[in-house]
Amino acid sequence: MDGWQWRAWVGPPEGGKLGAAFLVTPTRLLTCAHTVQGLDEARIGFPGLSEGLPARVVRCGDWRREGDMGDIAVLELREPVPYAPARLAAPDELHEYSSRGRTFGVCGFPRRFDENERHATVTTSPSRVMRQEWLEIRTARGEWLEEGYSGSAVYDTATGEVIGMVTNAELRDGDRAELGWMLPLTNIRKYWEELDDLLPLRWASAEARRELRELLDGVRFTEPIGADLERAVGRPVSAGFRSVWASVRYVAEGLAEERLVRYLATLGRHLPEERRQRLAGWSARRMPAAAPGTSGTSGPAPASVIVRLERVTFDNAFDVTVHTWIDGAEGPSRPTMxxxxxxxxxxVEEGVSAMVSTLYARDWMIEFAVPESWLGKPFEQWYLDARNKIRMRQRPVVVRDVDRLRPDSIRRDQAHHRWRLLNARGRSEPRPIPCDEPRRGSEFQDWLEAHVDFCVLVYGSRPVKSRLTAALNNGIPVMLWARTPCEGPSHDDCRGHHVLDALTAAVDETHPGDLPRVALALRKEALLAPKDKPHCGRDLTLLWDDPSRLPDPPLAMEV
Known part of the structure; x- marks a missing residue:
């Protein structure tokens, strides 16, 4: 019973109950702004424990009338209570929480003669988004919502972890509702940024995050800061931010640590001197990546030559552009041909060779952004130096889906979400796809779509077109396969299974940023392996789509 003491009711000072609330610190509770509309003071009760505790009402969202967004209020108790606050789910787990058919609990305080709380079971899913603010929730058969549930936490009944808060219900005859609206934690924290101090985030300790958030409190996000943000992350950023803190959170939770270091370094010039000094001190103490040569992977992000091939719709031709990517931003490039x-x-060989001089003394790789039908080309066999027969396999070589480089690409958006999850996880966790994979066509598509946590696929042999297309459409950011087909009469002990097992084991615990280096090492091992035996590095293709490495499209492609 002790695990549920954080559930509370809220009412006016003169008595009665208006709705629900939930404890997030020993002195603070969250509820809806509309529940305490017109009140500066309220009363709080923890059923069976403490009743009628005085609290101050602090509005922190944009809500003013029915239909407004930001329906958030914080209740501040005069004295701390001895009850454990609610456990809050990590933001990057909310999608998974709500997409696997789980049921959740809510607890309300409708008007009843016994004045007891009531409970209901609800479900939701990521597809039930409403105006990018709420998720629709639906009650279990025979259960309902009604007045008095507003402000209730929506929580996993097995773990107690809270994923959001009930704000509305679509009341029908008898003032009961089977449908309601939930404000997820990811949106609650937009309006009450102090919630970030309490969430189980991975990019810094709670103490370090609180210090940084307080340092940036009240700093508005302006166009000059937005320009610095885009330069720091190396790509356009479409999200609108309510504050500088929201932009810092965006970088910290979705990109490599060195991007955050770079962004924080640019923020200093937009701050008053006192805050600038505090920010510099925070970065020196709290960000190991601020020291040279460190990052979220085993080494700094490599520079790149990025080869972009766009198929022309006539004449069986291609537009070829060779870019460079240096220190997180676009470097010199060649005109499109x-x-x-x-x-x-x-x-391509001439263009890459011409760009090599800009990368001397750096750790660099080669990225081929090509049409889907070209992803299986043996690019590592092409020449860095054709005259001296030096092949590109001397460097890490990866392929990318050129469609994802286009600003209007749905595939790009899909890949961005999965890459953020992969980078936050910090390890590959590959999903093996055997050469006798039973799923065909739409079944494979549905399987990937249902598993939003799948980020790395390893194939036992060259993937057929339908599986490759399904993986690209679902935003899978990393795939590996040997281009050699599995042609054995039986799959009980075939070449594909041996390659699949070895390749999966080779990348299993690897940080996603290290995968190009791992692929390079496997290719070098294969050069020395017996030619009559399979090796997972032979004819190896690595699709590796880091969405932060996004050179500007050539002008000819923007028309």
Whole structure:
């Protein structure tokens, strides 16, 4: 019973109950702004424990009338209570929580002669989003919501973890509702940023985050700061931020640590001197990546030559652009050339060779952003130096889906979400796809769509077109496969299974940022392996789509 003491009611000072609330610190509770509309003071009760405790009402959202967003209020108790606050779910787990058919509990305080609380079971899913603010919730058969549930936590009944708060119910005849609205924690914290101090975030300790948030409190997000943000992360940022803290949180939770270091360094010039000094001190003490040569992976993010191939709709030709990517931003590039398919390799080899001089003394790799039908090309066999027969396999070589480089690409958005999850996880956790994979066509598509946590796929042999398309459409950011098909008469002990087991084991606990280096090492091992035996590094393709490495599209492609 002790695990549920954080559930509370809220009412006016003169008595009665208006709705629900839940304890998040020993002195603070969350509820809806509309529940305490017109009140500066309220009364709080923890059923069976403490009743009628005085509290101050602090409005922190944008809600003023029915239909408004930001329906949030904080209740501040005069004295701390001895009850454990609610456990809050991590923001990056909310999608998974609500997408696997789980049921959740809510607890309300409707008008009843016995004055007891009432409980209901609800379900929700990520697809039930409403105006990018709420998620629709539906009650179990025979249960309902009614007046008095507003402000209730929505919590996992097995773990007690809270994922959001009930704000509305669609009341029908008899003032009962089977449908309601939930404000997820990810949106509650937009309006009450102090909630970030309490969430189980991974990018810094709670103490360090609180210090940084307080340091940036009240700093508005302006256009000059937005420009610095885009330069720091190396791509356009479409999200609107209510504050500088919200933008810091965006970088910290979705990108490599070195991006956060770079962004914080640019913020200083937008702050008053006293805050600038405090921010510099915080970065020196709290961010190990501020020291040279450290990052969220085993080493700094490598520079790149990024080869972009766009198929032209006529003449069987391609637009070829060779970019460089240095220190998180676009470096020198070559003008786009339109060439027939038969000349693509020659033009690419010449372009990459010309760019190498800009990368001397750096750790660098080669990225081929190409159409889907070209993802299986043996690019590592192409030449860095054709005259001296030096192949590109001397460096890490990866492929990318060129469609994801387009600003209007749905695939790009899908991949961004999965990459954020992968980067936050910090390890690959590959999903093996055997050469005798039973799922076909739409079944494979549905399987990937249902598992939003799948980020790395490893194939036992070259994936057929339907599976490759399904993986790209679902935003899978990393895939590995040997291009050699599995042609054994039986799959009981076939080449594909041996390759799959070895490749899965090789990348299992690898940080996603280290995968190009791992693929390079496997290819080098394969050079020395017996040619008559399978090796997971032979004919290896690595699709590796880090959405932060996003060079500007050539002008010809923007038209």
């Amino acid at each position: 339109r060439v027939p398919e038969r000349r693509v390799r020659t033009v």
